[in-house]
Amino acid sequence: QKEVEQDPGPLSVPEGAIVSLNCTYSNSAFQYFMWYRQYSRKGPELLMYTYSSGNKEDGRFTAQVDKSSKYISLFIRDSQPSDSATYLCAPDQGAQKLVFGQGTRLTINP
């Protein structure tokens, strides 16, 4: 079993929809949880991160961690075509290393 599991999609939704992206993980020692966004043929960029359990909001994006169920979520409100990208969850493994999920490919249709 991989340490981090993420549904690769692809996921296609209409513009303006609420999008929910999810990961599960197995290592209860993870404390920080990152979400990266990767546009086609580009390197990943950090979108946001959360610490331990709880929510963090940044504009239209909300990251949520439930450590009791080892579940990580990213919600996108009022989705835009410019949000079309691959989204990767990445818990902090410690020792300056991250472990990445497979990534979910998201398309927002105008």
Added chain:
Amino acid sequence: DAGITQSPRHKVTETGTPVTLRCHQTENHRYMYWYRQDPGHGLRLIHYSYGVKDTDKGEVSDGYSVSRSKTEDFLLTLESATSSQTSVYFCAIWDNGHPYEQYFGPGTRLTVT
């Protein structure tokens, strides 16, 4: 932009030939990483470095070696390329000023025929 460049950006090579990919950074970051990205696998760590001449293996290090003789350069070598090493390779740095952020380079697309 963390000042990361990768060269070459694209390469086609034949099975059995050696290949070296270069990652260059301009901001004196201590930690540097090499990942490969394949469909269905996400990003997987090949090797990483925590200083000049200090390197360690990642999850998928077989068939790869690295060297770091200067802070700014981290080289990834495929000693004898195989078709299974066809992938997109990303270099990354750990940003000293933002402790939970890795910055990625633009990637190198390698095809082994």
